[in-house]
Amino acid sequence: MIVQRRRTRSLGLASRYLILALGAVVLVTPFAFMVSVSLKGRTMLLEVPPRLFFKNPTLDNYVTAWTSNQFGQYFVNSLGVAVATTVLTLLLSSMMAYGFARFRFRGRGAMFTVLILGMSIPGMLLIVPQFLLAKDLQLLNSLPGLLPFYVGGSLAFNTFLLRAFFERIPRELDEAMEIDGAGPWRRYWNLALPLARPALATTAIFTFLGSWDEFAWALTVINDVEKRTLPIGIALFTAEHGTQWGLVFAASVIAVTPVILVYILFQRQIISGLTNGAIKS
Amino acid sequence: MTAAVTASPTIARADLVSTRSPGRRRGRAGLPGYVFVAPGFLAYGLVVLWPALQALVMSFQQYKLRKGLASPFIGWANYARAIQDPVVLRSFANSAFYVLVTVPPQLIIGLVLAILLDKAMPARTFFRVLFYLPVITSWVVVSLLFKWLFATDDGVFNWILTSIGLVSHNVDWLGQRWTAMLAVSLLGIWKGVGWSMLILLASLAGVSEDLHEAAAIDGAGTWRRFLYVTLPHIRGTVVTITILLVMGGLNVFPSILLMTGGGPADATQVPLTYIYKQAFTFLDFGYGAALSYLLAFFVVVISLLQYGAAKLVERRSE
Amino acid sequence: MKTWLKALAPAVGLVLSLSACGAAGTAMGTSASQAPSAAISGSVTFWHAYSADSPELSTLEKVLIPKFESLHPGVTVKSVPVPYDSLHQKLVTAAAGEQLPDLVRSDIIWVPELANLDVIEPLDTTLPDFADLKAKVFPGPLATNKWKDHYYGLPLDTNTRVLMYNADALKKLGVTQPPATFDELKALSAKTAGTGVFAYAEGGTGGWSVLPWIWSGGGSVTDDAVTTATGHINGADTVAVVQMLADMLKQKGISDIILGGQGGTKTSDGLPKGQFATILDGPWMFPIMKSQYPNFDLKTAPIPAGKAGSISVVGGEDIVLTKDSKNKAAAAEFLRFLLSEDSQMEMAKTGQMPVLSSITADKLNAIQPYYGTFVEQLKTAQPRTPSPAWPKIDEVISKQVLTAIKGEATPQAAMDAAATQINALIAQYK
Structure with missing residues (x-):
């Protein structure tokens, strides 16, 4: 019987890998094409149908993408903005989510509703009023000036997501800590945040990516060439006629790398048993 | 500097006092909640709600871009125009189609992947990264790629369909309304699966192993354990994801812009591409704002309906 | 302290901007007396959409700007490339916030x-010397700067569409020369059955696409003063052209990519591959073909002539000076510099066609042999309707021509509808 169970288990594992491998092929192919085009050298028109493998791959596009146009500077700018946005967003949205999940206060329902309503309004049309606001606050043409808008823009979504996780933490744990004399801040910092690590990691990944990829706002408010962010740097390789696609794709591959690193780093926090262990102790 | 140093212990002490005092419930009801919520909410109010309010005002104006030029108020005229504009109705129908086609697969495939990648196994991180790659690949790149895949004469998709004999001649995928919407939807599913997977992974991470073991000892099979242990735990997340996916689907934008441009002849417009065209091509910001608020209204109504339905199901199952 | 500063800030700003105006005023005065260089200083910001790693951008930043700065010590020019697809949005938002730079290289259709x-x-x-500048440039590109009774910009570079053909594909259709008239094109279209070659391909039905045919055929969008479309967009000549396109599409003489679907073979692929015998396009196709289809011999000819001759559409960019500019004197001087024969010749080497009538076809041909056809075609080329309503007019033309060639309405009915809609649009800007 034990043997049988083991056999079904290994069969299960094999089929799991089979499904995963199939899914991986479908999901990864387009990414592979991106890398493939980026290694092809100069191409203004895209080959149809595209070929995945070809002779004489070259890193020329990577060298050109990185050296022309202060691309390195844009990379550093984007990194700074994305890291700061992620830290600030995580702090503010987890505080908000905790406040909504754990406390009763006047206007709580109304505030939460307004938060969700704000999420439903497409941001596109806000760009002109936001631009006028940034002008009044003297936040135009400044990298730190991007932060309030990036953080503000991602708060609602993250709060919405985190609140759902905080509400699942048993209230008994809070109460036990409270009896031990822990104030609200300690309960938030020492209990809720560690228990919500998988959720926080998820929101960190999303927020970093959102800030890293943001294009429309940065393009609108940043004027000085040396203050630009990476998505603008990539878009600058496109032209009215005859875009150098090899360059665009090489620049995109470069741009994706830090996001993958951040993802690998944070997804370690998303592991079964982590939460259980914490609750037990 | 000195002020800050001395201030923090004071706050801590006040905090201790308030939670221990007999009026504990009142303390809980008042200050701490505000302290947690206020910083974020104020930031949000300033950079999102305030501009949103101005956009709302804009939607009742014939908005003039140049400062100093008065924007006359025209009442509900922008909204009345929207209701009579056939492209508006079509754009909403297109985004509804997109939601119906993309949301269920994103949820189901995302869930399957999350369950497969939840347990420890060799190469788990590797697979988690692979499945997340589409999410982080730029919209420009993937849209171009799907445009190739669905090209009429040299497209990979038509090549597959004709070689297995499913169609006799090449399908003009991007030249017709519904086939083009289907192509864009496939891109949406492909790009969105990893997103659902990640949130569901975070949710699954909280499922108690003890319960799983207990259920296994009781002889519950994989399917029953999923149904009675896993599902109740992640139900809240599933509802949240569904609402967010529907919201995102109604706001589909870059893929349409880059794959069809809303054409031919506005056949594949969705609300955001049409709003973008009105505002930034035609400079009709008042009309664009009215369309934005119409969209927001539908998003809110649909989200509330979903929320209500979820509550109903929850109550039934209890 | 901070509040005090804040209260003062607007006042300081006001003083600064007033003094800037004053300086600009005096500098402007001196520029009339032909000695502007002594008076100008400060920085000039110039937004444009030359793409990164392009010869245009490096010529601007490494040749022209250093040269200008050495001619005018004390002036710095800040070149700000903006991605082409996003320039309009950035301009619009900056205009709303009064944050435009000094100079903008604007697509010609945005100027009105x-x-x-x-x-x-x-x-x-x-500009006190506007008359001189106006006299130097080609009238077609200049006309794109006119709105109501004033010129709001000057042309910076120009281009137009000419007929491009694949000689091998033409041979398959049994001819050795590209079609020179509408009749020859119609005849070519009738021969396409069974050859796998389309006589002509076009990627849409907007103004840029169909106006060369409408104008060459004697049609027009509105009267010259842009007061009415009636009798123009729905006049007999325009309708006849739309009918011709509809007929050719019906007999499969032209590719169905004209219906605007994004999945079809692009003209830039179909021509070199021999699927399309002819297309209309601009000078940028030469570098693209050289890089992608090095074995293909791209050849050009004038647009086939209709009853009004061979008339193409003017493309290119204008340069405009903004009201937000704080340094108009220096900006105006840089504008003049970009319109000098030397600067225009430098940019011509990168594929930007000059706008000065003093740069003759011979001089251009010495730089690029293919410029000749374009210079010739530009002599008769016309601008698209110079009106702020153009983006919407363009939309109307695109939709109604599409309706007609798909056979969903007769060409006359479709163009009548277009006339009504265009009349309503131009009435908004009277």
Whole structure:
């Protein structure tokens, strides 16, 4: 019987890998094409149908993408903005989510509703009023000036997501800590945040990516060439006629790398048993 | 500097006092909640709600871009125009189609992947990264790629369909309304699966192993354990994801812009591409704002309906 | 302390901007007396959409700007490339916030719109030497700067569409020469059955696509003063052209990519591959073909002539001076510099066609042999309707021509509808 169970288990594992491998092929192919085009050298028109493998791959596009146009500077700018946005967003949205999940206060329902309503309004049309606001606050043409808008823009979504996780933490744990004399801040910092690590990691990944990829706002408010962010740097390789696609794709591959690193780093926090262990102790 | 140093212990002490005092419930009801919520909410109010309010005002104006030029108020005229504009109705129908086609697969495939990648196994991180790659690949790149895949004469998709004999001649995928919407939807599913997977992974991470073991000892099979242990735990997340996916689907934008441009002849417009065209091509910001608020209204109504339905199901199952 | 500073800030700003105006005023005065260089200083910001790693950008930043700065010590020019697809959006938002730079290289079709927003200077009253500048440039590109009674910009570079053909594909259709008239094109279209070659391919039905045919056929969008479309967009000549396109599409003489679907073979692929015998396109196709289809011999000819001759559409960019500019004197001087024969010749080497009539076809041919056809075609080329309503007019033309060639309405009915809609649009800007 034990043997049988083991056999079904290994069969299960094999089929799991089979499904995963199939899914991986479908999901990864387009990414592979991106890398493939980026290694092809100069191409203004895209080959149809595209070929995945070809002779004489070259890193020329990577060298050109990185050296022309202060691309390195844009990379550093984007990194700074994305890291700061992620830290600030995580702090503010987890505080908000905790406040909504754990406390009763006047206007709580109304505030939460307004938060969700704000999420439903497409941001596109806000760009002109936001631009006028940034002008009044003297936040135009400044990298730190991007932060309030990036953080503000991602708060609602993250709060919405985190609140759902905080509400699942048993209230008994809070109460036990409270009896031990822990104030609200300690309960938030020492209990809720560690228990919500998988959720926080998820929101960190999303927020970093959102800030890293943001294009429309940065393009609108940043004027000085040396203050630009990476998505603008990539878009600058496109032209009215005859875009150098090899360059665009090489620049995109470069741009994706830090996001993958951040993802690998944070997804370690998303592991079964982590939460259980914490609750037990 | 000195002020800050001395201030923090004071706050801590006040905090201790308030939670221990007999009026504990009142303390809980008042200050701490505000302290947690206020910083974020104020930031949000300033950079999102305030501009949103101005956009709302804009939607009742014939908005003039140049400062100093008065924007006359025209009442509900922008909204009345929207209701009579056939492209508006079509754009909403297109985004509804997109939601119906993309949301269920994103949820189901995302869930399957999350369950497969939840347990420890060799190469788990590797697979988690692979499945997340589409999410982080730029919209420009993937849209171009799907445009190739669905090209009429040299497209990979038509090549597959004709070689297995499913169609006799090449399908003009991007030249017709519904086939083009289907192509864009496939891109949406492909790009969105990893997103659902990640949130569901975070949710699954909280499922108690003890319960799983207990259920296994009781002889519950994989399917029953999923149904009675896993599902109740992640139900809240599933509802949240569904609402967010529907919201995102109604706001589909870059893929349409880059794959069809809303054409031919506005056949594949969705609300955001049409709003973008009105505002930034035609400079009709008042009309664009009215369309934005119409969209927001539908998003809110649909989200509330979903929320209500979820509550109903929850109550039934209890 | 901080509040005090804040209260003062607007006042300081006001003083600064007033003094800037004053300085600009005096500098402008001196420029009339032919000695502007001594008076100008400060920085000039110039937005454009030359793409990164392009020869245009490096010529601007490494040749022209250093040269200008050495001619005018004390002036720095800040070149700000903006991604082409996003320039319009950035301009619009900056205009709303009064944050436009000093100079903008604007697509020619945006100039009337920016003029109507009152964000750019009418150069004919701002520049004392406007008459001289006006006399130097080609009239077709110049006309794109006119809105109501003023010129709001000057052309910076120009281009137009000419007929491009694949000689091998033409041979398959049994001819050795590209079609020179509408009749020859119609005859070519009738021969396509069974050859796998389309006589002509076009990627849409908007103004840029169909106006060369409408104008060459004697049609028009509105009267010259842009007061009415009736009798023009629905006049007999325009309708006849739309009928011709519809007929050719029906007999499969032209590719169905004209219906605007994004999945079809692009003209830039179909021509070199021999699927399309002819297309209309601009000078940028030469570098693209050289890089992608090095074995293909791209050849050009004038647009086939209709009853009004061979008339193409003017493309290119204008340069405008904004009202937000704090340094108009220096900006105007840089504008003049970009319109000098030397600067225009430098940019011509990168594929930007000059706008000065003093640069003759011979001089251009010495740089690029293919410029000749374009220079010739530009002599008769016309601008698209110079009106802030153009983007919407364009949309109307695109939709109604599409309706007609798909056979969903007769060409006359479709163009009648277009006339009504266009009349309503131009009435908004009277």
